[in-house]
Each structure stands twice: as structure tokens, then as C-alpha cells.
Amino acid sequence: MKLRRDVFQAIADPTRRSIIALVALQTMTPTAIAEHFDSSRQTISKHIQILTECELLEQEQKGREIYYQLNPKGMKEVADFIEPYRKMWDDRFNKLEALMKKQQSRK
Amino acid sequence: MEFKTKVKAENDKQEILITREFDLPVELLFKAYVVPEFVEQWMGTKVLKLESKKHGSYQFETTDPKGNKYGFNGVIHEFIPNQKIIRTFEMEYMSFGVQLEILEFEKLTDDKSQLHKKVIYESVSRRDENLKLPFVQGINMAHNKLQEVAKNLN
DSSP states (O other): OOOOOOHHHHHTSHHHHHHHHHHHHSOBOHHHHHTTOSSOHHHHHHHHHHHHHTTSEEEEEETTEEEEEEOGGGOOOHHHHHHHHHHHHHHHHHHHHHHHHHHHHHO | OOOSEEEEOOTTOSEEEEEEEESSOHHHHHHHHHOHHHHHHHHTSEEEEEOOSTTOEEEEEEEOTTSOEEEEEEEEEEEETTTEEEEEEEETTSSSOEEEEEEEEEEEETTEEEEEEEEEOSSHHHHHHHHHHHHHHHHHHHHHHHHHHHHHHO
């Protein structure tokens, strides 16, 4: 049985985020995707497999080629989005804290 | 790694709760929300107007790296210095709706404080859309970076 991976795990990796960004613009074959990266074709295939398993990408057979496209419905689990949201606010609040600490020491 | 910011967003609810402890006296934490120059720095936005008082309103404008401008605005319903702000928040020309923000500033010790921020959306689906925003922006950022890399290759 295949392990059902969670969306956050999928997007935590920068290469996988770049793959999502690429196929968000147009459907692409695995070869076309791999051409955008320095990593081996095998590594990219593994990333694509993970993204497909967690339903962020979907496959479409066109003739002899398989094309990948973004599946927006894959982003359905609310829990998957709390992490990036929390990270965004954590970054902002860290800035706030650093900024106000500077003000404090200036007094 | 333990993060200082906690977010609670339960399924099928139209609210988000954010809490964060700061190594700051509550007065300084509150100031970060009131003084326009401070808001600009930590929020990364331009403050066009910020009337920190009951019945006051505010207007922010953020410019993205491509030069696109995004407007934000809201009105202030309650303003109790160093304790509480209740305000609305809306992204202009976007379909994300208006949200109600309840900010409570709690003094923990003389130099520690805690912020409790409750955000209430028009509906569960509106909340979920808003929650997904950083994710979508994250993808865009990855894409911008990719374009930069691509440019350098040419």
C-alpha cells in the first residue's frame, strides 16, 4: 500500500514547490519538467511521484506521452495550510519583536 | 524547532485564532500596531492612513516586486490603549471578503507580553480561502525565483 503523503510535506521541499509552479502555468511531460533542473531525471521523477501521491499533480495521457498538471482540488485539507499561514505570521511577528527591541534599547 | 506563534483553525469554523508571546513590554507591543512607521516596517507595507481611535480608519498599500499595488483598509471599532483593538480588514478589489479582527494585548510580566488575535470571516469557505493565501503566494515566490534562475541561464 502506498503511503498517503500530506500536502505540507510535499510543499516543504523547494524543488517540489518549483515543480508545482512550473505545471501551474502549463501541462508538462516529465522530461520537460526535468529539463528545468540540474538534478537527475530520476530525482525529479521521485518528486513528481510524491506530488502525484498527495494529489497536487494529476496525470493525463496524450498519445504516447504523460502530461502533468496542477490539481487545485489537492489543496483541500485545511490543516495542510495552517503551517504556511503560521509561518507567515511567525516571520512577521519576529520582525515586530526585533524592531521593537531596537526601540527599547534606544530609550 | 518550537515556533512562538500558534495558529488554531478548526475544521468547519469561520475563525482563526493566533497567539504569540513577545519578549516585549505590552506597551511596546501595542505601539507596534499604532505608530505608522513601525507598522510599515514589520508588516512590509506602506501606511497611507492610520487613525488609532474608536471610529477611526486605516489604509495600507503594499507593492509587490513586480510593482503591482495592493490596497488594504478597515475601520476601528474599539480602541483601548495597551489592551484591545477591534477592527475590520479588507483587501481591496479582491474577492476575499471583509474580516473582523479582535486583537487583545496581554501583559505577562514587565517585559513579556502576549498577543491574542481572533479573525472572524464571513463564512467557512472565505476563511479557508484566506488560509490558503500564503501557500499560493509561496508558489508564486518559487516561480519568481525560478524566473530569476532561468534569466541567469540565458
